Amino acid sequence: MLRFIVRRLLVTIPTILVVITITWGLIKLAPGNFYSGEKRLPPAIEKSIREKYGLDKPWYQQYGKTMWSIIRHLDFGTSLRFEGQSVNTIIRRSLPVSAAIGILAYLLALIVGITVGSIAALKQNSKWDYSSMALAMLGISVPNFVLGPILVLVFSLGLYWLPPSRWGGFPSRNLILPVLTLSAIYMAYIARLTRAGMLEVLRSDYIRTARAKGLRERDVVIRHALRGGLMPVISYTGPALAFLLTGTVVVERIFALPGLGNYFIQASLNRDEPLIIGIVAFIAITLLLMNLLVDIAYAFLDPRVRYQ
C-alpha cells in the first residue's frame, strides 16, 4: 500500500511539471500579449513594459526563471493585471469560495443521489423508479448555465426568497442557488449510478445467502447490498471532481462569485500569464491528489483489493 502511494506521488510531480510547461508554452506561443489589447502602444512604452516583466529575455531564460521560482519557493509570481497582488495570495483568497460551493454541491449530490438511486433500485420498475430516473435524465440534460439563471428567475426575481448573486460569506443564503445549480447534474448522475450498482449487487449470490439466512430486507440492503452497490459511485468521485471544477467556473461567472474559477477565466481573457499558470498548477495538483485519495479509499473499502 505504501509503495503504491509513493509510486503515485512520484508520478504526480513530473506530471504537474509537464502540465505547467504545456500551459506556459501555449501562452508564450500564442499571438498577442497581455498589455496591448486593441490599441497599439508607442514602442518606447512597450519596450519598458517588456523590460519590467522580463519579456525581453530569451524564452529559455523566461522558462527557467518561472520554473525555478515555482519549484524552489512554490512562488507563482505576481499577477499582471491585478496590480501588485501575488498569485499565491489571489489563490489563497479565492480558494475558500470555490471549495465551499464545490464541497457542498458534491455532498448534496451524494446524499440526494444515493438515496434516490437506492430507492429506485429497490422498487425497480415502479412509478417511483421511472419518474426518478426520468428526472435524473433531465438533470443530466439541462446545462448548468440554463438551470442557474432559471433558478434565479424563479427564486430571486420572482419570489424574492434568495439573493440572485454575489458572495455573502460563509454560511449565507447566497450559497443556496449556486450550490443547487452546481449540484444538479451530479445528483442526477449519482442517482443513476447508484441504481445501476444496487441492481447489480441485489442480483448477486451473497444477497441470496443473506436472505436465506432470514435477515430482514432492511438489513439485507443496508448491511450487505449498500457496500458493494456504492462502489461505482466511489470510483466516479475521481472524474466527478474534474467535472465539478469546470462546473464551478460557470456557476461562479453566473453568480458573480470571487472564486478560483472566475479568476481563472479573467486571467485567461486578460492573458495574465503568472495567474493562469498558478491556477492551472493548483488545480492539477488538487485533482491528482484527490484522485489518489479516492483510489486509496477504494482500496480500503474493498478488502479484496486491500491485500495486494
Added chain:
Amino acid sequence: MTLDSPPNQNLLEVRSLRTYFDTEDGIVKAVDDVSFQLKRGETLGIVGESGSGKSVANLSIIRLVPDPPGKIVSGEVIFNGSDLLLLPNEAIRKIRGRRIAMIFQDPMTSLNPFMKISRQLMEMTRLHLGHSKTQAYDHAVKMLETVGIPDARSRADNYPHEFSGGMRQRVMIAMALSCEPELLIADEPTTALDVTIQAQILELIKKLKRETGTSVILITHDLGVVAGMTDHVLVMYAGKIFEQARTAELFSLPGNPYTKGLLRSVPDPTAEQGKLYQIPGLPPDVAHLKPGCPFAPRCDRVEEICHREFPPFVQVGVDHYSLCHFAREVYIESGGTRVEV
C-alpha cells in the same frame, strides 16, 4: 400418491408444487407438479441436469424465488404441520436460517466479500437466538472449529477471499448450521470444488448430520454424490419428478429410461475402454415443451405413445415410483420383480 409412513413422521411434505417464470420467451414451468416427502433425520437426494427445476423447487420451499419473474403458482409445502406458502412474510423470515437453512453452489460468490466471516456468522445467531456480541462470537468460533477450519479463533476475523474454496464451503456450512436448523438444504454444495475436496465436504455433512440429527436435502447433478449420502432419491427432469425411490433400489433397479441413462453416464473405471456414454441430445427448452413425455426426444426406448401422451406416475415397487409409459417394463428389465398394486 400413497404415503408410506404415518404423517407425523414427515418433517417436510411438498404437494403439487408449481413454480412458473414469466420470461420474454414465454412462461417457463420450472417446477411443474412436484411432490415429495422428507422424514425427520433422513437425507433426500434430488438429482437432475441443469434446468430440471431441482434448485427452483428448493428455493420455493423457503420462498426465495425471485418475484418477478418467478412465482409459486400453486401447491403446498407442509413443514412441521404448517403450510409455508401460506405464512406471512415475517413468519417465513423467522423460519429461514433458524429452522430451514440453505447452502449454495458457489462459495466464492455466496459469501459477502466485504464482510468478515465472523460477522457473517454472528448475524445469524444474534438475529435468531438473541445472542450478545460475545456470545455470538464465541459461538461462531465454535462452529468454525466444528466444521474443521484450522486455527479457527484467529481466522474468524478474516475475509472470504482469504480462504480456499473448500474452506469457504465449510464456512457456509458453519453459517447454515449455526442455529441448529431442523432441515438443511444443500444446493450442489460440491459442484464448484475439486474432487478431493468434494469428498471432504460430503463427509463433513454426513458427520454433522449424525451429530445434530438435522435432516438434509442434497441437490446435485452427480449421481456419484448421491450414492453414498442419501436415503431416498428423486430424479427430476424438465420440472417434473421422473423417478423416486430409496437410493439403493434406484441404483440397482432403476425403473425409468432417464435414470438408466444417467446411471450409464457415470464413468465406470472397471468397464472396458470404449466411448463414454452420454445421453444423446440436449435438455429441452422448458418454455416450449411439446406434448407427451418431455424425455421422448432423447429416450432410447421411445415409442409412438410417448410423443402423444404424457406418461403416468406409476408405482413399480415399495416406495418406488416412475414417470413412464413403460415403467414396469423398465423395472423388470433392470431385474425387479413385478409388484401388484
Added chain:
Amino acid sequence: MDKKPDRDKLIHVSPEVAIAEADVRSEEAGEFVRGTSLWRDAWRRLLKNKLAVFGLVVVAIVTLASLLGPTLIKRTFGFTPDYIPTDDIRLTRSFPPFTGPDGEFTWEHPMGTDNAGRDQFARVLQGGQISLFVGIIATLVSLLIGVGYGAIAGYFGGRLDNVMMRIVDVLYSLPYIIVVIVLLSMFRSQTPRGQLILLFIALGSVSWLTMARIVRGQVLSLKNQEFVLAARATGVSGTRIIFRHLVPNTLGPVIVYATLTIPQIMLTEAFLSFLGFGVQAPLASWGSLAADGVQNIAIFPWQLIFPGVTMALTLFSLNFLGDGLRDALDPQMRTV
C-alpha cells in the same frame, strides 16, 4: 453464453471447415458474433423501447428543423437569423413570444426577438445547426483518435499497450478542460470558421479517452477468440473474418458510446461558448445564445429560456436514444 468454439474440434479439421464450423456454431448458439442478425435484432429491440423511440423522433425533428427551418422562415416571414429590421425603429427591441410592437398577437415571432429585433426562432434554429454540427464533427474527431489509439494498443498488446493505457490514465485525471480553455483563449481565431475548426480539435481531444479504452477492450477480447487464431495460423484470408465478425463486435459499443458522446460534447461546447471561448459572432450556437440571454434574464427571460429549453430537450432525447441503443445492442454493457 460460451463464446469459444470447441478447441479440439478446430485443430483436427481443415481450415475452411474450421471457419465454416465457427460460422455454423455461432448460428446455433445465436451468438453476438454473426453480423447480420445482430443489427436486425438490435433494431427490433430498440423499437420496443418507447423512450428511445421518443428520443429518436425528437432528435430527428430538431435536426430537420435546424437544417430546413431558417430557410423556411426566410421564405414565409422573410427573417434571417441576422436580419435586423432597419426600417422601423420600433422593431429593434426585444419582444416576448408571439407579440408584436403594440402588444398584439402575431405569428411572426414564436420565440420573440432579441435586443436588436432579430427573430429568436430563426436564431435558435440556426444555433441548432451549429451546435449539432459541432457535436457530430467533434464526436467524429474523438472517434477517430479514440478508435485508432485503442485499436493499436489492443492489437499490439504488451508493453506498448501498457504504456499507452498509462498515458490515458494520467490524462483522465488531469484538468483537461482547463488546459483546453487556455488553448482556446490564447489562440482565438480571426475567422468564425477557423474558430469552429479549433473547437472541433479541442472538443474531440477531450473526449477520446473513454472511446480508446472501450475499443482497446473490445480488440483485446476479440484478438483472443480462437477462430481468429485458427484463421491466421492457417493463412486463410482474415478479411472475411474481420468484416463479418470483428467489425460488428467492435461497432456496437462504439456506436453506443458515440451516441452518448454527442450530447456530452454539445454540453461542453455550449459552456465554452457561454464563457466566451467557443463559437464567435456572427455565428451562434445554443451556448452563445444562452450567454446573450442571461444578460437580460430579469427583463427578457425568453431570450434564455428558448435556447435553453431547446438544448435541454435535444440533449435529453440524445441521452435516451443512446441508452436505448445500449440496451438494444448489448444489455450487458449497462454500467449506468
